[in-house]
Amino acid sequence: MSATRVCSLSELEQDAAKRVVIDGTPIAVVKDSNGDVHAIGDTCTHGDISLSDGFVEGDTLECWAHGSAFSLVTGRPLNLPAYEPVPVYEVTIEGDDVLIDPAVTKAVTPDIH
Structure with a gap:
């Protein structure tokens, strides 16, 4: 699968999340307080709750x-x-377009206790 345009950069509000669904995969697209754009799984691992309805800090x-x-x-x-992580997806910005490929997740190193 290749990256899919999910929205324009100008549609994203700072410190807010937007829910998108790509091929049945719910994703929360977030512009953080630094203006960086992130994409994570939109379903809380504690309960079947949409994270995009939550609070960005x-x-x-x-x-x-x-x-x-x-x-x-x-x-x-x-x-x-919650104790299980949600997937994190690669985000590509092309001009004003925000693109995400739900088949490409970022590798996360395990916690060391």
Whole structure:
């Protein structure tokens, strides 16, 4: 699969998330407080809740239902009750177009305890 245009960069609000679905894969597209664009799985791993309805703070997206915050960079939950990460997708910006390939996820190194 190749990258799919999901929206224009100008459609994304800073510190907000937008839900998109590519071939049945729900993805939260987020412009963080630095203006960087991220794409993570849109379903909270604690419950079947859309993360794009949550709150963006810095480089995290917090689930509105139970408060688990996920790193937009790694997909890892930063607090309970979620303990499983969400996928993180590569984002390509071409002009004003935001493109995502749901078949390409970023590799995340495991936590070392």
